[in-house]
Amino acid sequence: MSAMRVSAGRDVPVDHDRVAEIRKAIETNSYPLIPTEIADAIIAAGLYGKVGK
Template sequence: MPPIEMGSTSALGAINARLARAVGKPESAANAGVTSLSAWAESPAVEASAALDPGTAPVDAERVAMIRKAVENGTYPVIPTQIADAMIAAGVLLRSHGE
């Protein structure tokens, strides 16, 4: 079996500010990257569409309050077999959708 040869490796370091500058905005060497990086960080990279907004989550506040009260009182039923079955079913669903 032939030996495995590796090329030269170089150490990783900080990002060069000159490479991170916004395109088309020349800067002096004294403040290279300072204003362009801050302007770049403040500008939105992607505009969200209203069509993709899911709206508010459908939460039954009354049911949530009832469950919280039962947990606080110690009367919420914890059935290990049901919890295990739900965890297994969730794992099966995740694996089946990935294929």
């Protein structure tokens, strides 16, 4: 599996192997989505009310 790397304009540490692992899990519908954890992360990031707009 080849992972595309995109520059964010600065050096940001990214675990490309982990990203590829998560992408594969999403593609195969085996990535665990836990709605309460997603909601908590949205609230903690200050994005509540801004997501989807």
